[in-house]
Amino acid sequence: MNAAEVAEIERACARLVLEFAKFNDDLDHEALAGLFVEDCVFARPLDPAHPYYGRDKVHAIFRDRKARLTRHVMTNILITVLSPTEAKGNSYVTMMSAADPDAPWPREGEGVFIGSFDDLFVKTGNGWKFKSRIGNVALYQGGHVPAIPVPSIEETGVPPQ
DSSP: OOHHHHHHHHHHHHHHHHHHHHHHHTTOHHHHHTTEEEEEEEEOTTOTTSOEESHHHHHHHHHHSOOOEEEEEEEEEEEEEEETTEEEEEEEEEEEEESOTTSOSSOOOSOEEEEEEEEEEEEETTEEEEEEEEEEEEEEESSOOOOOOOOOHHHHOOOOO
16 A cells, blocks of 8 residues: 555545434534444443444444533544555544533533554444444543443443354
């Protein structure tokens, strides 16, 4: 691969990182799920020990949770091209949220969470997609860390063998 091809892959994968944040904040769950391949793996930053398997399960996480106002700020996006059809990446996420997405703006957030995502990207017939996206939270300030119940196998899907 030449430098222009590498740069094009890096840009396409970095755009997925930014689209994930935008679609998440806009509550566009269908578009967010469309960023993943069918047989993907996704682990939420506040619950990395319980990954979800499959695009339909990722879609359900976001679609079925109570709506909140969120803002995800993505930084330090570093993409490493592995081949013409595969890349990996790491990015930092800073997130704030508030309970009522329809309350008048501006409003006080419920704390600041800082973490990261480790990503694996693959090129498909429909462009670049997430194959896996594993999040974690390293720091938080203010508010509280929500207690997330352990999901069932029906919720997470079955890991590939």
